[in-house]
Amino acid sequence: MSAAPLPNRVNIRKAVTRSARYSGSLGAEQLPQFAELLDPRAPLINVTVEFGEDEEGQQFAAVEMQGSVVLECQRCLQPVVCELTPDSRLGIVPDDEQAKQLSAGLEPLIAVDEVDLWEVAEEELALALPVVAYHPQGECEPPKSDRPSRSDNEELGSTDKASENPFSVLSSLLESNDTKEK
Ligand SMILES: [Zn+2]
Known part of the structure; x- marks a missing residue:
């Protein structure tokens, strides 16, 4: 399936009507919060966003991402590369009130008219970050x-x-x- 490159901002109504699918790689420039965490050997995060409308007429954006960040191992305090693969379905709603009425399995994406895909990607990546990171057991570096x-x-x-x-x-x-x- 072919996909358009990942733009910064998209018009929600147009994207949903066309069931648009965008795909691309984002780096430090587009994900400023992660500038320090991106793996220098693989500094890009792959992002795919697919828009649509479900049976209940709810507009959604399905976000799939894959990439690596470098965190500090809490056992040996050396860098540890963590692969993140956030995968979520966001219900597009105009405000908090409507967000409360979303069906289970949909996280709210509050947006009117336009949605900023880089911002969405950054948020989803932040949610996927582990609270603590460790090397696999036995693979820590000696002090x-x-x-x-x-x-x-x-x-x-x-x-x-x-x-x-x-x-x-x-x-x-x-x-x-x-x-x-x-
Ligand atoms: Zn370690």
């Missing part, structure tokens, strides 16, 4: 302070030592316990 490179440290002297985290030894002990349990 960096565990393997100091000698030549670098000798020059810096004691200031570097002072900044070493006293808990890093403890956390590496805990981590080795984790692997033994497996």
